[in-house]
Amino acid sequence: xxxxxxxDISIDGTITTVSGDVLxxxxxxxxxxxxxxxxxxxxxxxxxxxxxQADTGNVTTTTGDxxxxxxxxxTMGGATVIxxxxxxxxxxxxGTITLGVISITNPALNRVALSAGGDIxxxxxxxxxxxxxxxxxxxxxxxxxxxxxxxxxxxxxPQMTMRSI
Amino acid sequence: xxTVAASAATGIYLREIVAGGDITVENxxxxxxxxxxxxxxxxxxxxxxxxxxxxxxxxxxxxxxxxGAEIQVVVQMGRLTVNQGPVDxxxxxxxxxxSQIYLEASGDVIINANITAGTPGVTxxxxxxxxxxxxxxxxxxSGSLIVGIANPVTISTDEDTVVGNSTxxxxxxxxxxxxxxxxxxxxxxxxxxxxTLNSVAGFAVGDVVAIDDGDSNPQxxxxxxxAGNSLTLSGNLTxxxxxTQNALVERISGPVRFGxxxxxxxDGGVANQFYDRVIPGGxxxxxxxxxxxxxVSTVARSGTDYVVTFSVTxxxxxxxxxxxxxDWRDPTGPRTESRDFLTPGVYSVSHVYTFxxxxxxxxxxxxxFLVDFSVSHNxxxxxxxxxxxxxxxxxxxxxxxxxxxxxxxxxxxxxPIPADQVTDDILSDTDFHYEDGLVEITIPTxxxxxIVPEPPRLAPPAPPVAVPNVVVAVLLNADPVVVVETxxxxxxxxxxxxxxxxxxxxxxxxxxxxHIDDEFGELLLQPARLRQWxxxxxxxxxxxxxxxxxxxxxxxxxAVTIERPVLxxxxxxxxxxxxxxxxxxxxxxxxKLLPMPLDENFNDESSPTxxxxxxxxxxxxxxxxxxxxxGDTNRPSTNGQSxxxxxxxxxxxxxxxxxxxxxxxxxxxxxxxxxVAVAAVLNRSRVTSIAPSKSRQLLSRMLNRQS
Numbered sequence: 001x002x003x004x005x006x007x008d009i010s011i012d013g014t015i016t017t018v019s020g021d022v023l024x025x026x027x028x029x030x031x032x033x034x035x036x037x038x039x040x041x042x043x044x045x046x047x048x049x050x051x052x053q054a055d056t057g058n059v060t061t062t063t064g065d066x067x068x069x070x071x072x073x074x075t076m077g078g079a080t081v082i083x084x085x086x087x088x089x090x091x092x093x094x095g096t097i098t099l100g101v102i103s104i105t106n107p108a109l110n111r112v113a114l115s116a117g118g119d120i121x122x123x124x125x126x127x128x129x130x131x132x133x134x135x136x137x138x139x140x141x142x143x144x145x146x147x148x149x150x151x152x153x154x155x156x157x158p159q160m161t162m163r164s165i
Numbered sequence: 166x167x168t169v170a171a172s173a174a175t176g177i178y179l180r181e182i183v184a185g186g187d188i189t190v191e192n193x194x195x196x197x198x199x200x201x202x203x204x205x206x207x208x209x210x211x212x213x214x215x216x217x218x219x220x221x222x223x224x225x226x227x228x229x230x231x232x233g234a235e236i237q238v239v240v241q242m243g244r245l246t247v248n249q250g251p252v253d254x255x256x257x258x259x260x261x262x263x264s265q266i267y268l269e270a271s272g273d274v275i276i277n278a279n280i281t282a283g284t285p286g287v288t289x290x291x292x293x294x295x296x297x298x299x300x301x302x303x304x305x306x307s308g309s310l311i312v313g314i315a316n317p318v319t320i321s322t323d324e325d326t327v328v329g330n331s332t333x334x335x336x337x338x339x340x341x342x343x344x345x346x347x348x349x350x351x352x353x354x355x356x357x358x359x360x361t362l363n364s365v366a367g368f369a370v371g372d373v374v375a376i377d378d379g380d381s382n383p384q385x386x387x388x389x390x391x392a393g394n395s396l397t398l399s400g401n402l403t404x405x406x407x408x409t410q411n412a413l414v415e416r417i418s419g420p421v422r423f424g425x426x427x428x429x430x431x432d433g434g435v436a437n438q439f440y441d442r443v444i445p446g447g448x449x450x451x452x453x454x455x456x457x458x459x460x461v462s463t464v465a466r467s468g469t470d471y472v473v474t475f476s477v478t479x480x481x482x483x484x485x486x487x488x489x490x491x492d493w494r495d496p497t498g499p500r501t502e503s504r505d506f507l508t509p510g511v512y513s514v515s516h517v518y519t520f521x522x523x524x525x526x527x528x529x530x531x532x533x534f535l536v537d538f539s540v541s542h543n544x545x546x547x548x549x550x551x552x553x554x555x556x557x558x559x560x561x562x563x564x565x566x567x568x569x570x571x572x573x574x575x576x577x578x579x580x581p582i583p584a585d586q587v588t589d590d591i592l593s594d595t596d597f598h599y600e601d602g603l604v605e606i607t608i609p610t611x612x613x614x615x616i617v618p619e620p621p622r623l624a625p626p627a628p629p630v631a632v633p634n635v636v637v638a639v640l641l642n643a644d645p646v647v648v649v650e651t652x653x654x655x656x657x658x659x660x661x662x663x664x665x666x667x668x669x670x671x672x673x674x675x676x677x678x679x680h681i682d683d684e685f686g687e688l689l690l691q692p693a694r695l696r697q698w699x700x701x702x703x704x705x706x707x708x709x710x711x712x713x714x715x716x717x718x719x720x721x722x723x724a725v726t727i728e729r730p731v732l733x734x735x736x737x738x739x740x741x742x743x744x745x746x747x748x749x750x751x752x753x754x755x756x757k758l759l760p761m762p763l764d765e766n767f768n769d770e771s772s773p774t775x776x777x778x779x780x781x782x783x784x785x786x787x788x789x790x791x792x793x794x795x796g797d798t799n800r801p802s803t804n805g806q807s808x809x810x811x812x813x814x815x816x817x818x819x820x821x822x823x824x825x826x827x828x829x830x831x832x833x834x835x836x837x838x839x840x841v842a843v844a845a846v847l848n849r850s851r852v853t854s855i856a857p858s859k860s861r862q863l864l865s866r867m868l869n870r871q872s
Binding site: 020021042067139151152 | 166167168169170171172173174175176177178179180182184185186193194195196197198199200201203204205215217219220221223224229234
């Protein structure tokens with residue numbers, strides 16, 4: 001399924017497919033407040049500007065991959081979940097990526113690659129941001145925060161403090 | 166999550182939660198997502214495929230680039246491994262200045278790639294408040310810290326990797342820990358021995374702990390008691406630890422294992438050897454070469470001080486700026502000294518003791534004493550653990566749990582050594598503060614007291630002050646000082662000598678002659694002067710006149726007067742003659758005087774008695790007007806002696822037997838001897854010499870013996 005617009009796209013109703021890919025293309029902003037799910041296809045959310053996923057704007061694909069690409073910021077709600085069982089999740093943003101939860105479920109191999117022109121941030125504080133559900137799977141994570149930082153966990157350990165002179 | 170790689174400009178913060186298990190930092194393969202199934206239905210019912218493909222390339226390591234960036238990776242339940250990627254040997258790199266890296270795992274921490282904070286080749290950016298330097302902390306909470314087993318590893322905050330360019334002034338830090346920790350929940354003040362934690366889970370009495378925060382060096386102590394969340398420690402804190410500086414207490418317990426090629430490097434120093442560790446009882450070759458017995462020192466005198474010197478080999482190749490702490494046990498201080506050795510080699514280490522320092526040991530009965538020292542890697546490099554193993558070497562249990570020093574920081578009852586105990590330990594060679602080096606100092610058997618420096622010169626006297634005019638005249642009456650005799654000694658006898666003329670029968674002093682001056686009276690002992698004096702004084706003929714010598718002395722018991730007759734004479738026809746004395750009525754046998762060789766008291770037989778006089782042969786008073794033969798006729802013979810023999814006795818006939826014999830019956834032996842003495846003295850005296858006093862003393866002694 002393809003949903004494309006030269007302007008903004010707001011998804012406020014559920015999109016479900018049994019098989020086949022789902023691609024949402026917005027010429028400007030993309031807003032998602034309802035779930036997108038597919039059994040066997042890939043899911044792609046592409047916007048020339050920002051992508052905003054509310055807590056209810058989950059994405060689920062049982063055996064497919066997920067692509068999220070925003071020319072501006074990609075912002076997930078703290079409870080937003082992207083679940084992918086097809087091995088790969090790739091997200092990129094020209095600005096900041098703010099993560100809810102990315103869940104990778106392939107039992108053998110899972111890869112998550114995120115790239116932001118700015119920061120990669122944590123939207124849910126102490127909760128997990130990227131998780132695997134298959135204990136025996138091989139999982140990798142690559143994170144790129146061009147001009148910013150990767151802050152996927154505010155660590156509870158005492159932070160280092162530079163020694164005064 | 167199994168594998169992670171990340172790059173960012175200003176920081177990377179990752180935490181592997183409990184469910185995540187182990188994590189490895191290494192190369193991550195590229196990821197491509199291709200959506201090629203969607204088809205777009207065109208206006209004329211045609212269909213066009215819409216394909217969207219995105220790829221993110223392979224990535225390795227954890228990397229930041231901005232100044233002040235931080236990389237923090239925490240594995241809450243599992244192992245953290247840092248491996249090299251295919252591109253280079255790096256593992257975690259925070260290349261900006263003043264960067265920090267913190268790696269922690271609850272399990273093992275395995276480092277097989279380089280960990281670097283700082284920008285290589287950029288120098289002179291440390292040690293300011295704005296750029297305080299780089300820091301790397303790697304901790305295994307309950308596992309092992311394993312570094313460089315798979316391949317060589319350098320953990321470095323060094324921005325200037327030129328060999329020998331380390332500077333001890335860096336604020337860089339590399340801390341490797343094994344053991345759990347807990348943050349303080351109450352600020353800990355200095356000079357007390359308790360800290361309160363958020364949790365004491367994992368802590369037990371007897372554990373060695375390090376208290377640390379952002380602006381203080383770790384202090385290592387032991388837990389002596391636990392009550393609630395409070396720990397009582399074996400010593401007082403030397404500085405305050407605050408929660409705002411993220412203060413925490415770390416229990417140092419786990420093993421540390423290094424590969425053969427591991428380098429820990431900061432701007433302050435380089436460490437690479439942990440095997441063959443110096444331990445109590447030695448020997449060892451890490452840090453310094455130690456045979457297990459105390460180093461022998463030499464003692465050389467330098468002015469009033471003593472210079473003690475010993476040689477030590479600092480190890481090992483490639484290490485820089487090792488640090489020595491030594492307790493010289495100097496009673497007057499400075500007692501402790503620190504020294505850095507930029508490169509390995511043989512070094513002479515010296516200390517100056519004063520004479521008083523050595524004297525204190527000698528007084529305490531210690532002519533030989535020991536001083537103790539430790540050698541550490543540069544303070545900017547600290548590795549804490551219960552045991553250390555490097556390469557295939559043995560696992561070494563380190564009592565003090567600080568693996569980058571030979572010292573056991575938990576020894577000594579007070580650290581640092583309080584000033585009031587400085588002199589206590591000269592009595593003991595057992596209270597050491599630094600391990601494991603010992604130096605024996607033997608105080609020289611003969612050590613001279615110090616040369617007392619010449620006292621400073623006195624300030625020149627102030628210029629005289631003008632004396633005010635005397636307005637009241639004082640009239641003094643004083644007797645003139647009459648110098649009777651020139652003193653020839655430096656002290657005064659406080660005596661007074663003079664003569665008196667007395668009647669020998671009545672003993673009364675003849676009027677007018679109570680005080681004849683000493684000098685003049687002495688002259689009267691000369692016959693010619695006596696005769697002239699009798700004439701001048703118009704003394705009438707009389708017998709039994711006596712000239713007495715009176716001496717008055719001041720002693721400690723008061724004045725003493727000594728009176729002695731020195732001359733008896735009669736006056737006949739206005740001329741003095743020796744007095745006649747009645748012969749005591751005894752049965753003395755008659756004696757006659759015979760000339761003997763060398764008789765000084767006998768007249769030269771060649772000098773006959775002048776006619777017209779009848780003087781006794783032994784007191785011949787020559788007439789001043791009469792001629793003398795052979796000079797002084799009073800001079801005794803030098804070639805004979807005399808002896809008195811009974812007149813009727815048989816005696817050896819000599820040539821002198823022809824000389825008319827003079828019997829002694831007409832003279833008393835006492836007056837003869839006295840007269841002889843007086844004559845002898847007079848003959849030896851000269852008027853112009855200082856002899857009169859001496860001759861008078863001689864005369865006095867003779868008279869005393871007579872009496």
